[in-house]
Amino acid sequence: MEIIALQASSPFQVASATEASCTFPSKVFRDRSSLSCSRSWNRIPDDCHLSVSVSRRPQVPAIRCSFQDRHPDSGSPISIDFAASAVQVFAEANEADQALVLKNKGSESLEGLKGTCIYLIGMMGSGKTTVGKLLAEALEYEFLDSDKLIEDAAGGMTVAQFFKEQDEEKFRNAETEVLVKLSSTGRSVVATGGGIVVRPLNWTYLRQGLTIWLNVPLDALAERVVAAGTHTRPLLGDSQGDAAVVKALEKLKAIYKFRAPSYAKADVAVCFQELVVRLGYEHVRDLSPMVIAFQMLEEINKFYKMKKNGAAAA
Ligand SMILES: Nc1ncnc2c1ncn2[C@@H]1O[C@H](COP(=O)(O)OP(=O)(O)O)[C@@H](O)[C@H]1O
Numbered sequence: 001m002e003i004i005a006l007q008a009s010s011p012f013q014v015a016s017a018t019e020a021s022c023t024f025p026s027k028v029f030r031d032r033s034s035l036s037c038s039r040s041w042n043r044i045p046d047d048c049h050l051s052v053s054v055s056r057r058p059q060v061p062a063i064r065c066s067f068q069d070r071h072p073d074s075g076s077p078i079s080i081d082f083a084a085s086a087v088q089v090f091a092e093a094n095e096a097d098q099a100l101v102l103k104n105k106g107s108e109s110l111e112g113l114k115g116t117c118i119y120l121i122g123m124m125g126s127g128k129t130t131v132g133k134l135l136a137e138a139l140e141y142e143f144l145d146s147d148k149l150i151e152d153a154a155g156g157m158t159v160a161q162f163f164k165e166q167d168e169e170k171f172r173n174a175e176t177e178v179l180v181k182l183s184s185t186g187r188s189v190v191a192t193g194g195g196i197v198v199r200p201l202n203w204t205y206l207r208q209g210l211t212i213w214l215n216v217p218l219d220a221l222a223e224r225v226v227a228a229g230t231h232t233r234p235l236l237g238d239s240q241g242d243a244a245v246v247k248a249l250e251k252l253k254a255i256y257k258f259r260a261p262s263y264a265k266a267d268v269a270v271c272f273q274e275l276v277v278r279l280g281y282e283h284v285r286d287l288s289p290m291v292i293a294f295q296m297l298e299e300i301n302k303f304y305k306m307k308k309n310g311a312a313a314a
Pocket residue numbers: 122123124125126127128129130131191224225228285287288289292
């Protein structure tokens with residue numbers, strides 16, 4: 001049997017509970033880490049369609065399956081091993097299984113975290129609050145929202161009122177004060193305000209916890225914040241009507257340009273665009289909060305594993 005490294009392959013797609021398929025080579029498999037191919041052949045026919053049976057066990061971090069057939073041209077035997085990444089398996093599981101897996105995964109992460117606070121950072125609308133709540137539940141951590149803590153400290157004044165009646169500088173001072181208090185706590189997932197990263201002083205406190213950046217494409221953010229109403233996010237102004245998404249996107253672009261290097265300082269990042277490609281989805285809106293929370297836990301575990309290996313090697 002001729003064995004040649006596979007050059008082009010496609011996203012591994014789970015079609016149903018028991019069927020998965022992979023079509024060569026019309027689509028390019030972009031995430032090589034989640035596909036391993038033990039054997040291949042020298043010319044892959046354009047229309048070669050491979051079907052495999054998959055054991056669906058979401059509790060298992062990754063599934064492997066193998067496929068055996070004959071090469072359509074030469075008739076020689078072929079054998080291919082696939083491995084789907086953990087998030088691919090998770091994304092295909094039903095909600096009840098996902099809840100269970102998230103809980104198990106959360107328990108696994110506790111060993112590395114050792115009670116460390118988690119600070120979620122990212123642009124406004126990136127899902128820090130939505131996903132943060134799920135993450136806190138999985139870890140049995142407390143969920144806190146820095147905007148909410150600022151509002152409470154200001155006697156219930158909303159963030160939007162704060163910007164209107166005082167100014168951004170005073171809001172940022174209040175934000176730092178909240179962060180100072182938070183830095184002496186543990187076992188919390190904190191959804192921070194999108195602008196917390198710009199003050200270098202804030203990093204002194206953020207660094208006492210684990211920072212996770214939710215890296216979401218700006219066009220998806222613009223859609224979300226307009227759907228939620230831009231009046232709640234004073235830096236975007238009040239964009240309404242047909243051009244609202246376009247206007248919000250322009251503002252987000254300007255803000256992001258300035259902040260991107262600060263977000264990139266996070267210990268861990270979850271890149272939504274990468275996740276979309278890996279899962280073979282069309283759009284960021286296809287990523288459920290559960291899938292994002294799962295991927296966060298994956299990244300947290302990876303981070304502490306690398307840290308442990310680094311310490312052992314030193
Ligand atoms: N994965 C997601 N899928 C769909 N909608 C989402 C997702 N994450 C967040 N949202 C929606 O986007 C808006 C902003 O989310 P939120 O969690 O408040 O962001 P942040 O706290 O980062 O500002 C909310 O209306 C929320 O329901």
